[in-house]
Amino acid sequence: MKTVTALAPNGATLLGTAGQGGSTPKKWLLLRAVEEAREPLGLKSTSLNVLRAMISFVIGDQISPDQDDHHVCFASNAAIAKRTHVSVQTVERHISALVELGLIRRVMSANGKRWARRDRQGRVVAATGLSLMPLSERHAEFIEEAQRHADRVLEFTVLRDKVSTALARLRELVANDATISDLMVTARNALRRKPDANVLSELLAEISVEISEIKRTDSDNLRDSDNEIEGHKEDSLNPIVKKEEYSQIQVSPDQMERSFPRLCSELRFARDQAHCDRLMDDIAEYLRFGQTWYAMKSTYGPALRFLVLGYIFQRAENIKSHQAYLISLISKIDQGDIQPTALLTQNSK
Structure with a gap:
């Protein structure tokens, strides 16, 4: 079983080894x-x-x-x-x-x-x-600067993709609303250029508000037209319910070992949950998840974090950008395209 150190490319050395052999x-x-x-x-x-x-x-x-x-x-x-x-x-x-x-x-x-x-x-x-x-x-300084720049580029690319996806979703929901059309024209023009990240964030927030308003209006109309479903809520669309469900995911030790042997090998000697969390943070840092991992820690429970980290770590050599893969995977889970427990099945194959 390979460890984190063993996964390093041939000839790679840690920055901290300079002057220590x-x-x-x-x-x-x-x-x-x-x-x-x-x-x-x-x-x-x-x-x-x-x-x-x-x-x-x-x-x-x-x-x-x-x-x-x-x-x-x-x-x-x-x-x-x-x-x-x-x-x-x-x-x-x-x-x-x-x-x-x-x-x-x-x-x-x-x-x-x-x-x-x-x-x-x-x-x-x-x-x-x-x-x-x-x-x-200044070699270590240049490496860190290059990594920070790569992280910024990736975050900008993900933000741009989110705006593009939200714009496509808004286009599906509306027909000939003049106000919405102006927003879509503004967003399309921004995407054609190289916009500032703040501009994209503001556009994404505005588009998200419009989508929420349209969905709320459609939901109100649906309840008005059918008394039988009065007060019905679709839990799969409720982010609070989603997070509560994710925090209650149960994974047995056998499932863990069978699906993610590499991660289990790294965590086998953890003294307690806090030590286990630190080891997972170290692996996430090795995979260069950046702030995406820590944002995920503040949102989801340890079970889902374990599933996602184990899934990516198990196939680390075949993934070009681990952070981009993490963002894509979390997005698919949030949208309901992938159930978290399906990661166990896919790794067991």
């Missing part, structure tokens, strides 16, 4: 972290190409302070321009941008030139130029 990431992994954090850093593609060319001039696979030529690029701007396929003036401009962003550091001589001094064996013993050490020093 963990090896420094190779120089191209350092570049990848910057590339993934490109948007929040405000990096242009040409700046990345210049940085890539500079890294290619550094000796060895790692950016290291041990020797100057392991972190200092002493190639001329002309050499960098040739490798990047841009002009020398463009290289100068983007080097200044990289220095300003703190991605590289100038290590210049008194005359402002870049040079390298070699011993009789041809080894570089001293060099001046552009140090790439900030890439190594």
